[in-house]
Amino acid sequence: MSVRPDDPAKSPSHRLRFGAGLLLGTLLVAGVGHRLLTDSLAGTARFGEDRRAIVALRALTDLVARAGSGDAVRTVVAEFGKAYPAVVSTRAVLFDGLSLEASTDPADSGENAAPRRLKREEKDLYDRGQRLRAAVETNRQEGGARKDEVERERRPDGSLSLAAPVEKDGEVVGLVEVRRLPPPEAPRPALVTTLSYVVAPVVLFALLALVIGEKKVPLGIVAALLLAGTAWGYGAQSWAKLARARTTLESDVATAVKDGGEKAHSLLGTVGLPVEPALAPASWDSDSFRRPLGLSDGAGNVDAGKVGVELASARASLRRAFLLLGALALGLLAFVGLGGAAALARTLRTHRVAYAYVLPAMVGMLVLVFFPFLYGIVISFTDSTIYNTNAPLSEIFVGVKNYVAILSDFKIAQHAADGGLVFNYQNFYWTLWITVIWTITNVTFGVTVGLILALILNTKGLALKPAYRVLLILPWAMPNYITALIWRGMFHQQFGVVNQVIQMFGGAPVSWFETPFTSFLTALATNGWLSFPFMMVISLGALQSIPADLYEAARVDGASRWQQFASITLPSLKPALVPAIILSVVWTFNMFNIVYLVTAGEPAGSTEILVTQAYKFAFEKYRYGYAAAYSTVIFGILLVYGTFQNRMTKATEGV
Amino acid sequence: MGLLTNRSRAGADEPPHFPMHVLLVVATLFSIYPILWVFTIAFSGKQSLAIADVPPDPTFWDRLRAVLPWPAEVSFSNFTSVLTDQPFARWVLNSAIVSIATTVVGVFLACTAAYAFSRFRFPGRQAGMMSFLVSQMFPGTLMLIPLYIILVKWLNLGSTHLGLVLVYSTISIPFCVWMLKGYFDTIPRELEEAALIDGASPAVIFFRIVLPLAKPAVAVTALFAFMTGWNEFILAATLMDKETMYTAPLGLRFFVGGFSQQWGFFAAGAIIVSIPVVALFLFLQKYLVSGLTAGSVKG
Amino acid sequence: MKISRLALPLALAALAAPATSLLAQKEVVVWHAYRAEEKAALEKIATAYNAANAAKGVKVTTLAVPYDAFADKITAAVPRGKGPDIFIYAQDRLGGWIEAGSTVEPIDFFLDKATTDRYIPTTMEAMTYRGTVYGLPLNYKVITLIYNKKLVPTPPKTSKELVAMAKKLTDAKSGRFGLAYSYSDYYYHAALQNAFGGRAFDPGPKPVLNAPENIKALSLLMRWFTVDGILPAEPSTALITSLFNGGKAAMVFSGPWFLGEIAQGVDYGLALLPTIDEAGGKPMRPWMTVEGVYVAAPSKNKDAAYDFAKYLTDTPQAKIMAVEGRQTPANKSVYSDPAVGSDAILSAFRKQVEVAVPMPNLPEMTMVWSPATTAMNTIVKKSAPPKAAMDQAQKSVERDVAALRKK
Structure with a gap:
């Protein structure tokens, strides 16, 4: 809309525009790409760190579970700390007696040394254990993997705190928590490399532009090609770095699994714990639900096939990201290069008064x-x-x-x-059908009744007009929470007034909420009653805009009252009435309260409308x-x- | 001024009044019948919703008696309880502050925007109008938490009337803009053009010429904006963390939450809460009376 | 000019904000949904606590929130750290808040045996979710038999007596009924269902709406409604109140909330829900809702908050809650206090709660209400037999639960 063809009077420089567009485009690609690469590299590093940490922790929990309680646990924990230099401190808790069974935390020495009862400040540790217990039980009961069985928490300094449950005979009896050193900084892509992806295409474009001259089409093609090349190039080099990092990681983890198995085995001997059944190091490399990832065999060998599959999916998602990025950048290039940006700025300047008038209301809406x-x-x-x-x-x-x-x-x-x-009343299309009928009937009723009343009330010289007007808006004035329930009560099978009136005239009482049709009628009656005063007030206001002399002229011409209505009243009402109708269609479509309070979807959800269904799905x-x-x-x-x-x-x- | 003159001038051309009265009486009965039940419950001194109560083998007249809303005995106890058990008057005052502020802010912002939409031609005009309409289309059920985050966490407007006023204004603005824009469109431009030639600024033209002519529409939008703030319950309950900041509809809901449903108190409260609305309408309705504004100005 | 109009209020708001946060030294904010005398009782307890703990610099303040907005307000405010330190709410939303996280603090760690033992054991059960305790039980609510003394001199003890008595008092044509309760509401119906050993969930939690016991209970209900004809049609809670106040319902199954709706001049009594001969003489076992005192997870004063929660649910405070607030405390020793023990109403509920079952606090429970209500309405409108309707409901709940737990 806002993009206009260039003003021929001022000839813009295509070279400048495409140059600027290319600069912005490459900045976008390189900037976002750099961020993406940095995050991915850091993510890969974190992934490796987490997995190595989990392997070590799972090894430890297996050992603690074998040790049971007492000194054996403390020896295991102490020896473990020695075997893993990256571990800062380890704490083992048994729920029975809220016991801190073992700890290598420097704070837990002297009179605070384990074993002892947990202190007030250590509530979080205990809660963590209970959370793990509940998670294990939940996953087991539901046969799924919904709650973390290994909790990871990254502290502000980048160090990792992990906790895993200790099980005995299939029951969680405690937890082990390990805090590790902050991991080494993840490799970051060099900023210079990234910048070169901006500088090179722009310089190249400048040189080519000198050759091409002020020709729009060739310049555009060149700029677009350069930009596409930049996106492709940056994507390719990102992938090379990522793939290398991931491959290294897998072999590192496989080694860590193997080492961990060996260390744990030797620890079993040191502490004097049973060696059978054999430990299963390969299962330690697991996700947070303690499901083995199966990317290595426990003897230090990476499963190349499985890793290949993971790599392929990582590559596909990176490709998607760069395709999207490239498309965005090309859009930006087209916008700036073809003069859209300049036109936009011009438009904003020209119509600044209008925009200033609209802005305050618009800001509120936006926020x-x-x-x-x-x-x-x-x-x-x-x-x-x-x-x-x-x-x-x-x-x-x-x-x-x-x-x-x-x-x-x-x-x-x-x-x-x-x-x-x-009928399946839960089906979307059934509900849509009901909603459409609901909207059409309600708005038709509201508008017809409201307009007729407004026309009558607009009659000059009619007695008692102010009294009628006030009485007629009462349904709007009263909180509808109570009036809706009164309406519902009026439709009660035995004690409702509607059925009493039917019986007064010899009819049989109706069970209103038993069939979709009658149930729908109750909601319609309620909402019609609630909505006609609004339409009446709108129509009254709109009627004031019709100049009286129009009617005068029509009467002189001998127009009948119906002709006057059709040719003067209705067209004059249109500007105010149409918006009101459109909006009341929208409101009625989403009228939550009335359906919810009056029919509550009875029978069997057949009178739900879309918005009450949405509510049910959410709440x-x-x-x-x-x-x-x-x-x-x-x-x-x-x-x-x-x-x-x-x-x-x-x-x-x-x- | 128009009432009598018009009558004498039009005379026989006017349609007969009697059928109109019949229609109006029927409509009025329809509109006030449920309200009368609210009154019945409020003045019954009891907490139960009324039911049509008939003796065995009822006659026509028994049934007629049953469907006529009238309490078995009249008592003001529900009203006194509502007003004395809680700081209800304070809550009504809060509601008034919030709703009046909403009306002022909402109508003012809507007027400027609607005027621009009506009088200026600028790119994005249609899209802008549409976006106000579009804003009404998304069901509000899922909006509570994001709105809470914006207002309380980011803007720090929790427990302030200002926060409520901002929300209510934005809720009411789209309708007000559309309504006013439609009305502005019907006001002839010749007047403004003349003023412009005389050297009046756009602001002067707007306030001195357009706004007075649009009084009926402003009255309607003001009533609408007021009602938006006056009856809203869930946002007020979520945003206000102090009892002294509560609004009237919020206070009313104390009577009927959960299992306990004290409809007598609620009905009494509902009547009290409706009085200001009726008063406002009484005040505004003079702008909705025939024979004013646009037509007369043009001549 | 346009912009300054919006900027000014924003600036004002920014000014107002720090001023309020400075005031909070060690304030324990309590949100609740109480009203009238129960609110007064809670406030009285808070005032007493403040007087006793002024030296510690702890101040408890309370805020009443209308029940209808309470849960949404908690869900919006608490996880964002803008909520109270304590909130009081029934256990039905507990599971949902725990699953959503950052809302309710587990309190196992604080609990000692002396504290645990002072509550009615089932109320403690209601506060427990997946093996962890999350709140201290304050009051419970349970439905019981409420009867009009003029019409019913001695309340029935068994279902046979109930039906015989109710039949005599029923004259459906003139709108008189021996028994009235919201039987098509699954919550009310549960009392009958539980008498047969029925349930909504097996452990797991696995929905079992169509368990054979549930069907048996529904068949009995339908006999009461159609064959014996002792129940009114379309029994909304508002209708039940109106009927009882008008002397047109002799007996009602309802809870403590109903007492506040009874009109003056109606002489009523409370009695145990009858035993069900059709279920081998087992008692009707209503669902109990327990209002728990929860410490908010983001609270900065958790110790102080727990301290107040413990104080609030202790025996002397429970007495204030019972005698002045007309609540039924979960604290069991308060009932040996003569002022409470001799109170006919309170002791009636105390007896009833002995056979009550805590309503499930699972988040999955909210998925049960709507299908169960639909099924109940279908059954009482005779659109489908109990088994078919409950099978349908079961299917619907199973589908919803599965959609939530996928993975």
Whole structure:
């Protein structure tokens, strides 16, 4: 929209623009790429550190479990500390009697020496143990891997504190906690190399530009090629570094597993613990659920096949990242190079008064509405649930899976045993259908009643107008929490007034909440009652904008009242009424309270609307990602409606 | 001023009033019937929702009696309890402060934006209008926590009326913008153009010429913005950490939470809370009366 | 000019913020959802505690939050470190908060045997999630038999007596019922279900809504409703209150909250829920909800907070809660106090809680309510037989639980 063709009067320098675009593009690629590479290298280093640490810790817990309690545990812990120089301190806790069974922490010497009862300040240690116990039990009961059985905590100095459960006869009886030295700094990519990925293409472009001259198309092609080359080049060199780091890591870990096995075995001898059954070092190299990774055999040999698979997937994700980055940079280049940026700046300058008028309202919207909204959309692409609220988004990213699950379920109805159709009320399309009917009926009712009343109340000289007006807006004024429940009560089978009135005239009482149709009617009656005053007030306001002399002229021309209404009143109401209708469609579509309070979805969830379903997914089923996707779908439907309606009525166009 | 003159001028051309009254009476009965039940519960002195209570083998008249809302005995005890058990008056005052501030901020910001949308042609105008509409489309169910993070953690506006005012204003702005923009569109531009030639600044034109003409629309949006703040419950409950900062709808909810449902107190409170709204409407309705503004100015 | 309008309030807010944080020296903030006399009792206890602990520089302040907003407020505020030090809430949300993390502090470490022993054991069970204790039980709520003394001189002890008595008092046409309770609400129905040994979850936690015992309980309920005809249709809680206040329901199964809704002049009594002859004479075992005192995980004054939690649930304070707050404390020794022991209402609930079952505190429980309610409504509307409806509910809950636990 805002990009306009260049002003021919001022001839811009294509060389300058493409040069600037290329500079920004390469800066973006190199900057983000540098960050990506740094993080990946650090991540790889951390991964290795964690695995070596877990291997050592698992070895220790196996030994402590064999030692049981008392001096044997203390000897194991002490000897372990000697065998692993990277370990700063080790503490072993047994739940029975809240006992600190062994500790190599310098603070735990003298009168604080183990064994002793845990102190008040050590509550966190005990809680950690209980957490591990609960995790082991939970995973076992559910037959899954949901909660960490090895806890890792990285301290601010980069050092790692790990804890793992100690098991006896399948029951967690304690924990071992190990604190390690801060690991060596991870290798960082050289900034100079990165900068060269900016300087080289830009200089090259400058030289080529001198040759090419002020020709838009060749310049653009050259700049784009240079940028694409930069992205490819940076990606390739990143991968080379990463792959090297990962391969080294695997052989390091395999060695660590082998060493660990040997150390543990010799420790068994030193302390005098049973050697059988044999320790299984290969299983120590595990994830945080204590599931073996199986990347090495325990004798120092790396499983090249499995590592290859891991490498391939790492490579694929890196490639995706650089493709995306390259595309973004090319977009930036096109925007700057083709003059979009300049046009944008010009536009902002020209219309600064208008923007200043709109800005304050817009800022509020951006911060308090669109930001939370964006958050919702991001969540919708994840598998976020109550169980993983603290997991980083990248870990629970599931792509469009939630959307597919919602939209691809077409089992709206099935044949029952007796041949009749049974609707599946939980199905998205059923709920959508109900929501659409709900919206159309409500808005139609609200607008028709509101408009008719407003027209009557606008009649000149009608007596008692102020009294009618006030009485008619009361449904809007009263908190709807209570009036909705009164409406629900009015539809009670035996004690509701609606059925009493039906019986007054000889009818049979209706069980309103038994069938979807009657149940729907109760909610419709309630919401219609709640919403017509609003429409009436809007219409009253809008009617004031119609100049009286228009009617005068029409009367002189002999127009009938209906003609006056159709040719003067309705068109004049349009500017104010159309927005109100569009907005009330949106509001009614998302009208949570009334359905929730009046029908509560009865019977069997058949009168739920989309937004009450979304609520249930979030707050009853704790599936935040799925609920967010549901909300986003609602949003999408309304967006399509809004765009369509806007085009039809030209509501944004105005005079 | 228009009432009598118009009548005498139009005379026989006016439609007959009697059917209108019939319609209005029917509509009014429909609108106040549930409200009368609220009154019945409030004045019953009891806590139960009313039920239609009929003797065995009821006659027509028994049933009629049952569907007429009227308490068996009238008692003010629910009202006195609501007003004395808790600092309810203080909460109503808080609500008033918040809602009035919301109205002022919301309507003002909406006016400037709507004026720009109506009178200026600028790139992004349509997108801007659409974005206000779009903001109403995302269901609010999942927004509470991100909103909490922004307001309390980042802006540090927890337990302040300002925080509530900001949220309520932004909630009410989209409707206000659209409503006002539609109305501004109907105001003829000739007046502004004349003023512009006389050398008036855009601000002067806006405040002196456009705003007075748009009074009916401003009245409607003001009522809407006020209601946004006046009845909101969950955000107020989440953001306010001091009882002295609570608002009236928040106080009302104490009566019906969880298992315990003291509808008598709630009904009495609901009536008290509705009074300011009705008063505001009474005040604003003079702007919704026929024969004002745009038409008369043009002539 | 436009920008300054927005910037000014922001600047003001920034100024206001540090001022409040300076005031907090060692303040223990308690959030609760109490109202009226129960709130007054809690505040009285807090005041007494403050007077006794002024020297330590500890000050307890309380904030009442409406129940309907309470859980959301906790979920929003506590994990962000902006919440209270203590909050009081029923155990039904406990599992969810623990799973979400950074909300409830485990208190096993603080607990000693003397403290654990002072509560009714089942209330302590309600505070325990996956083997770890997370709160001290303050009050419990349990449904019991509430009857209109004018209509029911002696309350029934067995289900046969109940049905016989209720039949006599029922005249459905004129809207009179011998028995009224929200039987289609799964929470209320659970009392009957538990009498048969039914349950919502097997250990695991594995949903078993369609357990054979559950079906038996539903069949009995349907007999009461259709064959014996002693129950009203569409039994919302509001309707039950209205019927009882109007003298149109002789007996009601409901909890302590109901007492506050009973109109003046209705002479009522409380009695144990009857035993169920159809279940081999086993008692009806209602679900109990226990209001626990939880220490917030991000609290900076956990020691002080726990100290107050312990104080609040101790016997003298439980007496204030019981006598002045009209609550039923989880502290068991308070019932040997004459002021509490002689109170007909409190001792009736105390007797009832002996056979009560703690309502599950699993997060999966929230997934049960909606399908179970749907099933209950389907059954009482006779749209489906109990077994089919409960199978349907079971399938739905299983699916939801599986969706949550995948991996």
